[in-house]
Amino acid sequence: MSESASNVVYLAIALIDFVIAGWKCLALLRDRTTTLSLITVNFVASGLVFAMAAPAGYRMLGQLTGVAGFATLPVYLGILTCFSLLHVLTMLWDPRLRQRPAVLRRRVTVWSAAYVAAPAVMVAAFCSADLSGPADPLTFNTDFADEPEIQVFLGIFLATLACATLSTYRRCRTLRPEGARFRRALRSFGTAMLFVFGYVVCSVPAIVLAASGNHALDTVGVLGSTFGSIGALITSYGLSGAAVGAWLRERRDIRALQPLWDLVVAGVDEELAFSVDSARSHRLAWNVGFNLHRRVIEILDGMRALRPWVSPLPAAAVHAAHERETARGAADAPGRSERELQAAATAAALRDAAQRLQAARRAATQRGHAGRPQPPAGPPVALPGEDTPASGERGRLLRVAQALTDPLVATALRDVRIQRSADETADVAGTAETDEGAATDEAAATGEAARTAATAGAAEAAEAAERQ
Incomplete structure (x- = not known):
């Protein structure tokens, strides 16, 4: 990888890591857990590593300190920090170790002590080495391979990195977590460890040969940085891929629920909404989980408000x-x-x-x-x-x-x-029929009364005639 290409790739990865680190910080404010804290610190450290490892950042740090190759020390310490945190993280993920807290604490303590001791020796060896002269950020390992102190520095670095990546890979292969998405993320996480170990595989022969004065494999050593970059990208996906997928699904679900929200909240009572911005909350790119939960609650409240109707x-x-x-057995009828x-x-x-x-x-x-209109009379009907x-x-x-x-x-x-x-229509017809029947009965009653009156009048006339 050329120096200009390295600048683009390294700085792009650094930007990705910082963005994810900021996102994890927001999640950490809501859910303060040990594993999430380690993941956040890992992304911060990874972003700093790639920013300093980029040739532009590497040379800038060298100019600030007056030592051309000084950036190698914080970069390599940052790399060990990242992969030691990842190794500890996989131990905390292991359900078998969580069932034995004493064993888990002992293993985490032992490995943490080793990951602290190795950088301490590296700092001592690096500071005692003669690093005079220019330094190429991509070929530092082979350029100074003839220095005994740098040999110790690089030996401890590569050995610790190999232990961390291979141990993490082995644990990722044996973990059996619940959830298909988490299993896929863990598999990609383990694959990333193999790519990073590829950096060790490329660097060791190049350094050994350069220590003897032969620089024929310097290009292979530079190739190792490419494996490290690929491994870092896959690691980022392994640590955040499932979370990004969940975030995208939550955004999609908020949009999918919008028509139902419009029907039972906006169309029923706007006071059911959490705020005046509820109708636009699906546009927000942050705090998506809260917005989705709020939307579900608002819809359920709206459904309860509609229940009398x-x-x-x-x-x-x-x-x-x-x-x-x-x-009918229609061919185009969807099965439900x-x-x-x-x-x-x-x-x-x-x-x-x-x-x-x-x-x-x-x-x-x-x-x-x-x-508010009066709802229909009768007992409420339960929704399916x-x-x-x-x-x-x-x-x-x-x-x-x-x-x-x-x-x-x-x-x-x-x-x-x-x-x-x-x-x-039937009710109207029934009412009309009832009214017509009532009118007929009234007419019949009137006629009967008339007939009765006429009969009574005739009887009275006959009686009058007889008296005369």
């Missing part, structure tokens, strides 16, 4: 429409699981309840009684899936949000409207 008809219509689809059918029933019930609420509000406004555990609410609401535009829901709501229209 929920009717059993839409859910029943969804099941009836699904049975008709199944009976029980959970998807439940989500469709919930979506239909919520859309219908929101429509009934809005209609009641319009009617109340026309009557001059704007405000109300017994879902809290851990499953996010998935259920996502299915409901997706089902809002399902053709099955539209068909069910159309059937409900037809049924209600028919019921209203």
Whole structure:
């Protein structure tokens, strides 16, 4: 790798590490755990290492200290710091060691002591070496390989790095964590250790040959830095890939829940929202987990507020429409699981309840009684899936949000409207028939009264005639 290419690659990796370190710091403020603290420190140290190891940073540090190759010391100490932290981190991840706290503490203490002692010897050897003259950041190892103190410095560095990377790789291979995403991240983490060990494999023969005055393998030693860079990138993914994936899924879920939020929160009562910015919270790039949890809570509150307006008809219509689809055996009819059918029933019930609420509000406004309309009489109707555990609410609401535009829901709501229209027509007809019957009975009663009166009048006239 040329010097200009090294500047671009190293500084780009440093920027990535600093960005991830800042992100981890925000997470650390919310969840202060030992493992998250180690990961954060690791990314900070890694960013500093690549910033100083870049030829531009390397030469700048040399000019500031007056020793051309001085940057090699903090760079190599930073590398050991990173990989010693990673080794300790995998021990803390090991569920078997966590079950034996005494063994875990002993192993962490022993390895930590070794990782502190090695840099101490390296500092003493480096400071006692003669580093006069210019230094090339990419060929320092082979340029000063003939110095006994640098040989000790490099020997301890490479031996400690080899122990850290191989031990971490072995532990990553034996760990059996729960969760497929974490297992994939751990596998990539172990792969990164092999790439970093490739730096050791390339550097050792080049240094040994250079110590004897032969620089034929100097290019191989420079190639080792490429393996180290690749390993660092894979390590960054291994430590943050699962978290980045979770962040992206949370952002996606916030956007997916937006139509449901608009229906049961914005369309029902804006006071249910956590703040005036709730409608735009899906645009935020930070604190995504909090925004998602807030959105789920707001939607559940909105569903509870709509419950007095929920009717059993839409859910029943969804099941009836699904049975008709199944009976027809339509080739284009999508197969639905029980959970998807439940989500469709919930979506239909919520859309219908929101429509009934809005209609009641319009009617109340026309009557001059704007405000909260009186909900329909009768016992409240439970929404499908109300017994879902809290851990499953996010998935259920996502299915409901997706089902809002399902053709099955539209068909069910159309059937409900037809049924209600028919019921209203029947009620009107029944009322008219009742009124007509009442009018007929009244006329009959009037005629009977007239006949009775006429009969009585005739009888009175006959009696008068007889008296005369």
